[in-house]
Amino acid sequence: MKGLMMDYALTVPSILRRAAQVYPEKEIVSRMSDGSKVRITYREMYERVIRLMNALREMGVKPGDRVATCAWNSYRHTELYFAVPSIGAILHTVNFRLFSEQVEYIVNHAEDKVMFLDSSLAPMIATLQPALPCIQHYVVMDDKSEPPTVTPTPFSDYEALLAGASSIESFPDIDENLACGLCYTSGTTGQPKGVLYSHRSNYLHAMGECMTDSFGISERDTVLPVVPMFHANAWGLPYSCAMVGAKQVLPGSHLLGSPIANLMESERVTFSAGVPTVWRVLYQHLKQHKHDLSSLRLIVSGGSAAPLSLIEAYKNDFGITLTSVWGMTETSPVGTLCRPRAWMDAWTEEQRSVVLPKQGIPVPGIEVDIRGENNEVLAWDGQQAGEVVVRGPWVVSDYFKNERTEATLTPDGWFRTGDIARMDEYGYMEITDRTKDIIKSRGEWISSVDMENLIVQIPKLQEACVVGRTDVTRGEAPVVFAVLKEEEAEEGVKEEILALLATKFAGWQIPKRADIHFIDAIPKTSVGKLNKKALRATLEEGS
């Protein structure tokens, strides 16, 4: 028997209307390239979105069409996050930091019809323009950078477009299962794949982020997303902030150190989100410059694991809580979040140090399982490691144009993340590796992440990365790439690494002395992760 509740669609335009009606006075603050700030209220944003919706229709954008953005975090990007889905079209946030061949690939693969771009990115896009025949209109957003030397031609100016557009409100009926946004994975293996979010998935993900045990975004928050709006759905923050009327502070293209600290201080930021690199650089800045960041209640760090040392340094030196979040483009992205249980407050610092660096428990809405090599369900005992599989209303089931492979889902329909983890008895997940990065030695697994986490505890080291190389007798053997801190010397460090590893790893797991290399920097992917593929490639070249 059916329930008799309203058939109410969970859609992005309903979030937009709520923001304008219930929180008309709350602000979105944008830092422009020249350091100036632009402030608009949710009510003003709404009126501009109405014009933008009409401008898109004027340009011939139809429901289901893809509209590309190449832009940093700004109020205009937020407007696009709302306007494009509100006419039933699909917002494709292009990660322009990928290789230009990949940008070319994804714009053509998405068949984007219109592209909105920051003026600072105009030269880059102008170069690509001949390879992007699908784009019928370019719209340039003046981000107050130096005037671009070249631009795609012809192009419209964003503000002129809005000024000329109708202000008549017209919202089409939208089914909650319709596509709303499109993000491509960073494609460390093969071509990037498109993840097609629905209105429903974005709405539910936003509700999830406002739950107290997740990000807990509320009207009282001032949120600074350092995570770029062109990556992984901006972690859903444009939608969750608008849903509860949180003030937003958008940093433009200045994402490291001083500009972030200044914005946090001047706008009294309470919540921020970004990758560990951002927090490492900010920490170094804060050690050297005085800032009042007492307004901050929570920083969430995701994309890769935040080391315990960084979590503790923020807490001990600045009283700031930094928490790990785990997810991926395919999970909208929030999947798990690490908050100690209430009863863990009574624990010693040592006991808590076991939990804090974990990726945390599944957020409500997300179910997590760990599976063995034959898809068997493994116990949550803190011991067994298996592949993390997830399901939930904001998890992908298929890639754009149905590019699913057999490896995308388990036979029982869970998404295979490619991460290896243990789950403890209280549901805290600890990622130990990527399936493709794990080192298989003598038929056993060596976790490259466990090894890295141990090695970076050596004070002289800045970073470390462990990958496997082919080994005749063992199958694979671990290789360490280490980056020394400025002004530190190599002397004795190899011995220190080997001695430290011997405290936690079995003899056969420990790398040979010759397999420890010092390099100037670990190569990173376009989204700031350790690029193990590139490091493995250097080993193959050398062999």
Added chain:
Amino acid sequence: MKGLMMDYALTVPSILRRAAQVYPEKEIVSRMSDGSKVRITYREMYERVIRLMNALREMGVKPGDRVATCAWNSYRHTELYFAVPSIGAILHTVNFRLFSEQVEYIVNHAEDKVMFLDSSLAPMIATLQPALPCIQHYVVMDDKSEPPTVTPTPFSDYEALLAGASSIESFPDIDENLACGLCYTSGTTGQPKGVLYSHRSNYLHAMGECMTDSFGISERDTVLPVVPMFHANAWGLPYSCAMVGAKQVLPGSHLLGSPIANLMESERVTFSAGVPTVWRVLYQHLKQHKHDLSSLRLIVSGGSAAPLSLIEAYKNDFGITLTSVWGMTETSPVGTLCRPRAWMDAWTEEQRSVVLPKQGIPVPGIEVDIRGENNEVLAWDGQQAGEVVVRGPWVVSDYFKNERTEATLTPDGWFRTGDIARMDEYGYMEITDRTKDIIKSRGEWISSVDMENLIVQIPKLQEACVVGRTDVTRGEAPVVFAVLKEEEAEEGVKEEILALLATKFAGWQIPKRADIHFIDAIPKTSVGKLNKKALRATLEEGS
């Protein structure tokens, strides 16, 4: 174009499985009638629910069947909240405090197949049994009250039933739009009507309650629902608590004063929910007895408006935040909640006193409009009053057996609440009356609630109620029923009422001296609201 996210159903059994898997150690504590406490963990609850699901199947309960409960707040009632929907059947929580004819009506109207009842309610149900031919099985739950003198015959014992049931887990696939729960309205006009919740509506409502700006229920909370589990879906708390692993404290049948204060203190309760009467009685108790309630972070008060004096008394005398929530059985029930905006912190106490007694802003998911007599949308200007209409994923569209009338929904599909309210420019709703209670005098409206709120500020008065009587010249005229506090005398009080009303109401709105009556108590409905229908009836008898 459809989004490519998982088709993941939002269901009650997924909340149950989450509670057992992620929060196995968290507790549900029940106070029994003899004052003892029973503690079970979510893991134990899960195992008992599995047995209960199998026992229900053994009794022949099929998907879509209705299963009645007549029970106070206890862990067994929580088990029923999960087990019945998890086999696809419908949990019908019977409000046994209605008149017995109404209980008889709703059980037969619902065609309940099985009834679970507390042993303390057995005599009452035994009397009704001949009139309830649809019930095929009675199951008695021993709540440690005096052994019942009579019981329905035959009956099973709840614990014996569980002990004899299979422990094999078997969850059917459930569509999120399937019916999950059934609650009847209290039926102040006409027969009670059934509201049929779906799995989706209960799931989304639970997510909503865990949002920081709503109830903000989290793992760190210990929640004491004073609101009965047989009324208005228990305000959704059994589901929201389980979703985030909050500890639950269930008070059984002892809902006033000392037992509540003792439970709050001994279990370190952080959050509680109930009607204003509960909080008024608890306040009186706390004034006379010392309790450490420092663990409480929030009390929400709904069902009728909490007066500012009570909100301020809790804050000033005990440092406890008491907040108004508005909703009804038809809205699952949470619709609006009053939290001052961050920037209102800078306000004076006087300014805040304007906002605090309001019903607050719509919670995310709920849209509110106020409409004029011809369904026209009225502005949110704090001035215009109109009927509150709502829509959202946990709002009713139809009553059970499709007993919708033309007045249920507006022509554009919003639910008509029957409440009259103003909305201010920041979205704060202030209920001024019920459509059926408003007094229409000389073609204008007089708000009975505004008048009551003013009158109860007189220190000698305990309560007041204002209704309309037919008046030859004015159409309707207001009549005041006032209840003096113990040991206070009538002398001079009528004059005080008239003088006070003259400060805020026009001369033609003010009642005649002869229309002010002192009575011993205001009659209440089964859920504790002022029974204006009964008072109007006494006027008609007298005329």
